[in-house]
Amino acid sequence: MKPAFCLILSFSITASAQDVAFFESKIRPVLVKHCYECHSAESGKSKGGLVLDTRDGIRAGGETGAAVVPGEVAKSLLLAAIKHSDPDLEMPPKKPKLADSVIRDFEVWIRTGAADPRESALNTVERPPVNLAAGRQFWSYQQPVKADGNVDEFVQAKLRENGLTPSPEAEPVVLLRRLYFDLIGLPPTPEAMKAFSREKWEATVDDLLRSPRFGERWGRHWLDVARFAESNGRAVSRF
Ligand code: HEC
Structure with missing residues (x-):
């Protein structure tokens, strides 16, 4: 200090x-x-x-x-x-x-x-x-409480509020692609696409969450948000 x-x-x-x-x-x-x-x-x-x-x-x-x-x-x-x-x-x-x-x-x-x-x-x-009492009111210090209802209901409520209707349900392969990009940042392999069906949704989510790729993708995302960098750019001597 x-x-x-x-x-x-x-x-x-x-x-x-x-x-x-x-x-x-x-x-x-x-x-x-x-x-x-x-x-x-x-x-x-x-x-x-x-x-x-x-x-x-x-x-x-x-x-x-x-x-x-x-x-x-x-x-x-x-x-x-x-x-x-x-x-x-x-x-x-x-x-x-x-x-x-x-x-x-x-x-x-x-x-x-x-x-x-x-x-x-x-x-x-x-x-x-520093006013500690006031600071502790900040949202991130609040104890999380489980709300009544599931996430979908909250999403639906906001959609209605904004006059929006949900898109039609996506084809299984489209769904799988989105899931892969969201969780691990990579497309599914042709084999994974062939093997996928709606019934396997939850198991697939669990598999991807368990994959090291999941940690890599989101680790990178949050490091970007935190503006992590290996160097400050001056190491590039060509310029
Ligand atoms: C470039 C120099 C300069 C800057 C910048 C400046 N002042 Fe002044 N200030 C003076 C001078 C010189 C005097 C003496 C009176 C005069 O010559 O007008 C003075 C006098 C004053 C007086 C009267 C003091 C007295 O008791 O007679 C006040 C009040 C004052 N300034 C307020 C401010 C405020 C508020 C700011 C910023 C928004 C400011 N000044 C920015 C030069 C400056």
Whole structure:
């Protein structure tokens, strides 16, 4: 773990996790992209006496006074600056005005208390604290429960819902081909096709599930999904 990430644990916040999440997704990225260049410890610039990369900085403001007053939209100079409501203070300077939706986000943020977990310029990478209770509500952590009815009924219900009707039942050889491609990614041999009948469906499914080809096909599929690669491509020296 990089040392910087350890700082995650070191700050205390009073704002709700939701407010902090709003700041992290809607406010901080805008400040970083459009303002830090001239108003942050990292850039070494505090134009107008203002730094925007700490909570204290943004609240204290610069030469003119508080840039953000939590809950007080009208008293927050930062908002006036990004709204271009005063021709003498248009931020970011000599650049197009920020999008209306972004300006609205700032208004909402200030009106709802200007949640801001940033403590100092040092720990600008901290994230809101992990909320274990909320995290455990995530679907993949839910205990699976057996539903009433079989899979086909659920499929039928969705088809009906979308005004679709099932295709007619496929010929045995077509069915077998689909089964092979689905499970092992290969076509059935002519012998397998000749030997197949509908009665052998379940046994064939079991055989294919038992085949090493099944593991190979799906192992490859999931490794692709996980973007596994043996190399990063640089090993190809011809280029
Ligand atoms: C290219 C540099 C630059 C960028 C980028 C920039 N500012 Fe400024 N900012 C200044 C300068 C310079 C001043 C001093 C006043 C002036 O000259 O207009 C200032 C002043 C301010 C003030 C008034 C400070 C005070 O108390 O007088 C606020 C508020 C402000 N900026 C907010 C922002 C915000 C918010 C952003 C990003 C959306 C931003 N600035 C981006 C250069 C910049």
